[in-house]
Amino acid sequence: MVELYYAEDDAGIAGIVKEYLEQKDFKVTVYATFSELRQALKNHVPTLVLLDWNMPDGRGDGLCHWIRSSWKELPVIFLTVRGDSHDIVSGFQSGADDYVVKPFELEVLHSRIRALLRRTGDIAERYLSCGGITVDINRRTVSRDSEEISLSAAEYQLLLYLMQNKGRTVTREKILEQVWDVNGSYVNNNTLTVTVKRLRDKLRQPSCLKTVRSVGYRLEDTL
Numbered sequence: 001m002v003e004l005y006y007a008e009d010d011a012g013i014a015g016i017v018k019e020y021l022e023q024k025d026f027k028v029t030v031y032a033t034f035s036e037l038r039q040a041l042k043n044h045v046p047t048l049v050l051l052d053w054n055m056p057d058g059r060g061d062g063l064c065h066w067i068r069s070s071w072k073e074l075p076v077i078f079l080t081v082r083g084d085s086h087d088i089v090s091g092f093q094s095g096a097d098d099y100v101v102k103p104f105e106l107e108v109l110h111s112r113i114r115a116l117l118r119r120t121g122d123i124a125e126r127y128l129s130c131g132g133i134t135v136d137i138n139r140r141t142v143s144r145d146s147e148e149i150s151l152s153a154a155e156y157q158l159l160l161y162l163m164q165n166k167g168r169t170v171t172r173e174k175i176l177e178q179v180w181d182v183n184g185s186y187v188n189n190n191t192l193t194v195t196v197k198r199l200r201d202k203l204r205q206p207s208c209l210k211t212v213r214s215v216g217y218r219l220e221d222t223l
């Protein structure tokens with residue numbers, strides 16, 4: 001199923017688009033402000049993003065620049081009444097993949113989304129996110145609030161394993177087994193404690209990384 005985030009402050013338009021696309025087997029989440037969409041993206045990356053240009057708390061080109069700083073290949077389509085050539089050019093320069101001017105036919109919007117996804121595939125599969133931290137699996141990079149963070153191999157593998165199990169408490173024994181023992185490196189509990197501390201320091205003490213006392217660790221989305 002295609003998961004789509006849609007930034008639109010006109011509830012009528014948002015409802016029509018959401019209803020139509022969900023009939024086409026899309027999962028659509030509507031956000032009435034850019035700040036809500038930003039927070040959602042910090043915790044989870046969808047298949048595609050639709051952006052209105054003018055929102056109560058900002059402009060679409062600024063948000064598109066922000067998206068591109070962390071998720072370079074995440075498909076973005078502008079869906080806006082602003083059809084002036086200057087606006088269209090600005091939209092593409094900010095990083096958009098397509099630009100649809102209101103009013104539009106729902107069938108045409110659906111066709112353009114499908115055409116874009118045929119070129120990009122499901123980019124969401126390569127990104128894992130939580131609390132402003134993003135792991136790009138293909139590039140093996142980590143960023144916090146759009147700033148790339150340099151991690152050691154063990155720190156990266158630890159974060160990746162926690163991301164892959166987001167929302168679940170993972171025991172210290174399981175982490176040692178999956179991050180170190182599977183590679184033939186036998187270490188003790190102290191090594192894990194030190195690695196977690198270094199990871200927290202490098203990621204600037206993220207609130208999403210929880211310690212479950214006497215059990216292990218858990219990554220969970222922040223509000």
